[in-house]
Amino acid sequence: MNQQLIADRTNDEAIESLLGLARNGSIEALGDLFEMTREHLLHAASHELPMDLRAKQGASDLVQETFLVAHRLFHRFEGRTSAELLLWLKAILRNTSAHLRRSYRTARRAAFREVPMDAASSLTADLSASDSTPSALIQREETATMLRAATERLPARDRQVLLLKHHDELTFEEVGQRLAISTVAARKAWLRAIERLREQLELEQV
Known part of the structure; x- marks a missing residue:
């Protein structure tokens, strides 16, 4: 069997196990799930933030904010694999980034007034x-x-x-x-x- 396929299957089994624990209230398991996706989200966050916001809000800050939102909304997540978890977290990251951009522009407009x-x-x-x-x-x-x-x-x-x-x-x-x-x-x-x-x-x- 292809080694990558074995690794993916093993990873999904670990994810499914952690998801089960997290859904039963394990904060540690949920934290482990988030840490497994951190590098992917940091890469995505570096592309989401516009230049004028990067000095005020770094990629790591955006990822951390994403995790806070995901923790609050975790009861809505119904996925079972690492790919599904990553897609869900990236969607939250994009929404969080959009909210930050709107807030920043609103603040700038208020300052202009x-x-x-x-x-x-x-x-x-x-x-x-x-x-x-x-x-x-x-x-x-x-x-x-x-x-x-x-x-x-x-x-x-x-x-x-x-x-x-x-x-x-x-x-x-x-x-x-x-x-x-x-x-x-x-x-x-x-x-x-x-x-x-x-x-x-x-x-x-x-």
């Missing part, structure tokens, strides 16, 4: 390119306060364009893809949004 100083600086640099920029924009603290108020008065589309360009730091091509428009149209939409924001800021000076 507060107009933190780094975002304010980015917008100020664009606004300062015109001679019509109010002189009060020179002061960073005043700029942040004015941007908060002015941005809230912009149409939703303008706010979205500014968010994608300045806070999500997307290229015009990426902005266009998000909005289902061309790169040229995305650039024009951004210019219109900047102009409307400038107008709102100038109204603050009246």
Whole structure:
């Protein structure tokens, strides 16, 4: 008999035995099951995490979070083999990764609405390119306060364009893809949004 086939059969027998123990309440057996899949999940996690999240959430952190969720949901798992267990855990890992990405983006959007100083600086640099920029924009603290108020008065589309360009730091091509428009149209939409924001800021000076 093929040696790999023997190994696979032996592995599945061990998995089935551990599954039986885990279903009877053995935390140690469940931990052993998770450890048997750790390397596979670490490899999967390294591909799931986007670059902007890796500094905040490593692959090992994502795998550990996956195990915590799997422990809580283990009573729903009905598989009997290592392949079935791995597929189930990978599905949880993907869902966990997606949740982390959504949470991270939501936090970034919330931060944008507060107009933190780094975002304010980015917008100020664009606004300062015109001679019509109010002189009060020179002061960073005043700029942040004015941007908060002015941005809230912009149409939703303008706010979205500014968010994608300045806070999500997307290229015009990426902005266009998000909005289902061309790169040229995305650039024009951004210019219109900047102009409307400038107008709102100038109204603050009246």
